[in-house]
Amino acid sequence: MADSRDAMMERLLDDAGIREGMRVLDVGCAFGALTFLVAKRVGRTGHVVGVDRDPQLLSMARAKAQEQGLSNVTFIEADLAEVPPEQGLFDAVTGRRVLMYQPDAVAALRGLVRAVKPGGLVVFQENDASIGPVSLPPLPLHRRVSEWTWRTVEREGADLHMGFHLAPAMEQAGLSVEHVRAEAILQTPKVHHAMAPILRAMLPRIVRHGVATEEEMGIDTIDARLLEERTKANTTYMGEMVFGAWARKPSAS
Ligand SMILES: C[S@@+](CC[C@H](N)C(=O)[O-])C[C@H]1O[C@@H](n2cnc3c(N)ncnc32)[C@H](O)[C@@H]1O
Numbered sequence: 001m002a003d004s005r006d007a008m009m010e011r012l013l014d015d016a017g018i019r020e021g022m023r024v025l026d027v028g029c030a031f032g033a034l035t036f037l038v039a040k041r042v043g044r045t046g047h048v049v050g051v052d053r054d055p056q057l058l059s060m061a062r063a064k065a066q067e068q069g070l071s072n073v074t075f076i077e078a079d080l081a082e083v084p085p086e087q088g089l090f091d092a093v094t095g096r097r098v099l100m101y102q103p104d105a106v107a108a109l110r111g112l113v114r115a116v117k118p119g120g121l122v123v124f125q126e127n128d129a130s131i132g133p134v135s136l137p138p139l140p141l142h143r144r145v146s147e148w149t150w151r152t153v154e155r156e157g158a159d160l161h162m163g164f165h166l167a168p169a170m171e172q173a174g175l176s177v178e179h180v181r182a183e184a185i186l187q188t189p190k191v192h193h194a195m196a197p198i199l200r201a202m203l204p205r206i207v208r209h210g211v212a213t214e215e216e217m218g219i220d221t222i223d224a225r226l227l228e229e230r231t232k233a234n235t236t237y238m239g240e241m242v243f244g245a246w247a248r249k250p251s252a253s
Pocket of ligand 1: 028078095
């Protein structure tokens with residue numbers, strides 16, 4: 001059975017030492033997918049503050065927290081590099097697929113490190129398009145879908161190689177990198193990654209940036225066509241690499 005992105009993230013948080021009772025800042029939290037994973041881990045004695053600059057996504061995150069009756073999460077609207085000092089200092093900062101969207105990832109890291117206690121942790125998971133998509137034999141539709149999504153985020157200014165850039169950026173921001181890893185997102189005829197839902201969610205942006213037209217994507221039949229291609233080829237498809245790293249803010253001397 002291939003691993004999901006969440007399973008990789010859980011292992012990263014575990015290995016980095018994100019534990020019960022910690023105060024954690026989750027940056028670029030969007031609608032809270034990672035924030036809720038962290039909230040479960042820090043438990044009732046800990047707390048997670050999710051920060052994002054998109055108020056609509058934050059409303060969704062708050063509604064989800066309320067639905068789940070979570071009292072150990074709060075969400076604030078801010079730029080991740082300018083978290084208000086009244087939030088206090090955190091034991092750790094987490095983030096997933098966020099640094100790739102910063103015009104200057106090192107400057108963003110420097111800004112958010114101000115919110116971390118001396119000796120505190122900074123843990124990120126970032127995607128990378130340097131390797132993949134790969135499969136034997138090739139899966140042309142899978143490759144095309146991957147190309148549409150990567151080209152779109154690239155036109156929005158994203159760094160498609162943030163995975164490889166992650167550990168060096170942390171060091172340049174004055175952090176001490178303790179661990180870096182890369183894992184592959186795999187699909188098989190039985191294991192599916194949410195390619196079609198991601199394409200559907202990105203459709204207006206893909207069209208707006210002139211990467212592909214709705215007709216080219218054939219969105220109504222995309223799930224079935226992807227599954228058919230993978231099943232017929234009976235192969236394993238590697239879409240992208242996911243890098244994880246954690247680093248520590250130097251202790252005050
Ligand atoms: C791909 S989503 C991340 C999703 C989320 N971390 C998760 O794992 O489900 C990127 C998010 O980062 C937010 N973001 C990007 N740059 C930001 C910044 N400088 N300050 C605050 N939020 C930012 C965007 O608004 C968006 O919600």
